[in-house]
Amino acid sequence: MEVSILAFGIAKDIFSGPATSMVLSRGATVGELKAALELKYSRLGLLVSYMIAVNNEYAQDDLVISERDEIAIIPPVSGG
Amino acid sequence: MEVSILAFGIAKDIFSGPATSMVLSRGATVGELKAALELKYSRLGLLVSYMIAVNNEYAQDDLVISERDEIAIIPPVSGG
Amino acid sequence: MVEILLTAQPIDVPNCINEVMLPESGGIDVFIGTVRNATKGKNVLRLEFEAYQPMAVSEIEKIVVQAMAQWPLHRVVVHHRTGVLQVGEVAVVIAVSAAHRDAAFTACRYIIDTLKQTVPIWKKEVFEDGEVWVAAHP
């Protein structure tokens, strides 16, 4: 399956755009998505940390992703 | 010597006015003033506490009073 | 750097805030004390504040000086009303600016807490069936 990942902040620079797409095996987890992203975008590993949000909620690594999910990469936040 | 004592808040009710005057021996202290006031105005003893200010500063009991001092009775404050 | 005002006129809250906002300030904390419509379940009709003016200003100054010695503050504004206040009116505003929020929050809290303990200002609560000087009796 192909999933689209929204990017914000420094992740937009890393992806060279406001979103990227990844091909994952059906039933892939957030942890597997992160591993795939880090393989494709080595600069992700230079961040202090980052999270994945699925349908506007922070997601744990074991969450299973579906094609219909809204997925976003959340680099360290700095609002306020 | 005769000293005038400014009153605020509930002390105005106790003195029935914005000030009272007391005759004290020369060299009297704040502690002696308080004792004399409490003798004259027994309702003072019903307050949670009160302080004496001399020339706009809180005064300790051993401070010696002079006739030229601005003296005030400070019942429990409740600003803010 | 510091502005202290005891006033019988309504307090201008936006003006107090503008006074403390500097280009180098990143964090501003503002405390606003207003006249509540009830105390311990009894309806309050209005409040009356009386101040020993020169001493009240000098005691507020002391508190602000102590706060500025303890925390890296930029500006401090303290405005306190006197006279008769209706429910909802602003009785006190304390605005504090600093480079970072921690100093602003901590100092603002210190100033209002200490003001309530040491500054010679008295509040009379007027109820439907009487009035009372707050804090006077046990």
Place this chain on the structure above:
Amino acid sequence: MVEILLTAQPIDVPNCINEVMLPESGGIDVFIGTVRNATKGKNVLRLEFEAYQPMAVSEIEKIVVQAMAQWPLHRVVVHHRTGVLQVGEVAVVIAVSAAHRDAAFTACRYIIDTLKQTVPIWKKEVFEDGEVWVAAHP
């Protein structure tokens, strides 16, 4: 009771304060975060805030709900800017009212502290010689 706004327009601070002032509120605490003119000694020309809008609003809602569960609050207003901000502009306002000041202070501090940790909003600082996404790198 709760108003949360992410906006590209300037924040109206007096309006935020008016929203939380109720007749039963005695204590109001307001935090205002503004754009500082310097970070670690370097001049800041301007800031840019980017938000993941729906998630940012929902994360702020969670924080406010947690605060209202912990402290007896009356009203909470959180307004946060997005887009390009000049030095001195207001980036965030958090206004909290309660019957007594302790709840207002504590909850206001909790909300800004938690917002800075969990809400998906990102700040880019623009200097004379470059720009940087804050907090991204060690």
